[in-house]
Amino acid sequence: MLRVTKTHVSSRAAGSAPSLRNRMTGAAAIGAALPVLLAACGSSDGASEDGTWAPTKPIEITAPAATGGGWDTLARTSARLLEEEGLVDQSLQVVNKPGAGGAIGWGYIANNAGDPHKLFVTSPPILLVPMAGDSDHDHDDFTPVARLATDYMVYLVEADSPIETFDDLTSEVDSGGFSIGGGSGPGSMDHVALAGALEAAGTDPSQANYIPFDGGGEAMTALLGGHVDAAVTGAGEALGMVESGEMRAVGISSPERGTALPDVPTLVEQDIDFTFDIWRGVMAPAELEEAQVAYYENLFADMVETEAWQEESERLGWTEAYMGSEDFGAFLDQTREEFAEILTEVGLQ
Template identity: 90%
Template sequence: MTKTHVSSRATGSAPSLRTRMRGAAAIGAALPVLLAACGSSDGVAEDGTWAPTKPIEITAPAATGGGWDTLARTSARLLEEQELIDQSVQVVNKPGAGGAIGWGYIANNAGDPHKLFVTSPPILLVPMAGDSDHDHDDFTPVARLATDYMVYLVAADSPVETFGDLAAEVSAGGFSIGGGSGPGSMDHVALAGALEAAGADPAEANYIPFDGGGEAMTALLGGHVEAAVTGAGEALGMIEAGEMRAVGISSPERSEALPDVPSLVEQDIDFTFDIWRGVMAPAELEQAQVAYYEELFGDLVETEAWQEESARLGWTDAYMGSDDFGAFLDETRDEFAEILTEVGLQ
């Protein structure tokens, strides 16, 4: 906390009335500037528009290397490189509790239009599992940007060749599978749904949660787990480098980014799961502030640079504005509740 030292005036040197009035006028003239410095310029202009007055902070609610981190850093970099925003864009990582630590941080900054966070299915699933004090209703939807799919990974030298083999290992017992989020959240649900569709009991899977897909893949590479489930975009580099293999992808058909990886559907496993990726903001934002970001990210996804990055990361365009994204979140929560019930996780 900054303390301001105020020195007292020596006795007998009191200012004259004219001097005091002149000082008051100077303070009055400076007041708008002082208010602006204190943040009042965050308000909406007379013409109903708003623009940021200081650097934008995008929170990734996980450690570096995972899908949230990739989305946050890709968005921040391209917003600046494409000169879509006058302010700088900074990324901060708030890992822990499957995203709940980051969400708590954003919730404590209600009304701050200079803070955003990237999001995906865990914003729905983690609260449904009772592992977060905040759910999507506590935040402001800004835009859905893209979608991705889950891949089911094994070590490069693993005897597991297909998802059916993986399901058989689970049924045999003791087979450990790492995921980047807690029990009952995105990675776990994507695994449980696929196992059930393959004829295995999801409850028999030894699911090991990590803070983000990056940590789950590191555990697989280190031999600490026998398989991992994470987003295709997160695993793309590792798969292409031959450091691990994907025995299935949760897309309806093969992905252009991973043409050698068979879909679950192709393996006669009737299950798909997509990872939508978007941006949200704290609660209590002005409509003009939401509109600013909605348009900003709408412009971003139309740039050639974004489209090239999306193709490289295995993302598919799935833009939605604020209102549509909010409705989508409500509908998807209901769908997830059905899945969780079906696989015995709720």
């Protein structure tokens, strides 16, 4: 059976490990390189005499999807906490660029290479959408800044649905004509999380009528409106709908139950050997200077150590999984290789 288990997530309790600043790789090398870099290139806008950099105008964070989904939640939560905790001197503006599974937003960022005042939030579709041939840009066209957290997938039905377990859902898929909405395009994150779970449960993933939407929020709206029979999306996105009783989650892709949705059984509990995590991070345009990358790397390292971030993460069902720029870049390269194997195994590539 297929099993997708990432081993990169930190399980440390808040405050139980050294400061993230002390754990960031490459910091010494960056500091040593800055004087040479600045001497060669001249002083950049916002650069100070000691070789550091700070933004000189508002920072724009792009969510490459509509409002209400995981990218939008991450962008708005980060922007709000960075301002409320006094970690930035400039304001932060969230811009939604929905469409094409994230490709519209990525194209927008790619057209702003070298602009250190633009960031975007990211997750597995930055790897999966280009692998499906649906984007002109992949993660190599951008600058990794930091991985912040991880989340898991939930499989949803309406509250009054007769489907009560994931096995019930697979039976409906086997019968044909059962539609499942997701917040990413065919062959991307939500589709892969669905196909992998169905394959592990012994069901042919191609039997599922997967309907893509621009973000988990739209997929859940479609479910509530009766336009699809089920939905798959991030646990953090679905939390409010499940807690309010408007939807029921018949499974979650985490290795064990979490504190956010403690009553939702894992797939593993239901004898389905499949887990899938949704890592969430921040990237920037290409061609940023090392001092600019270091500024944002430090900024988000400080943010994830605040009590406010930890409280929001617990509320949203996110697990702390910080990585600095260099480690995040290596993680993206490795995960792309893992996804290629998954897509081949479930017949999506």
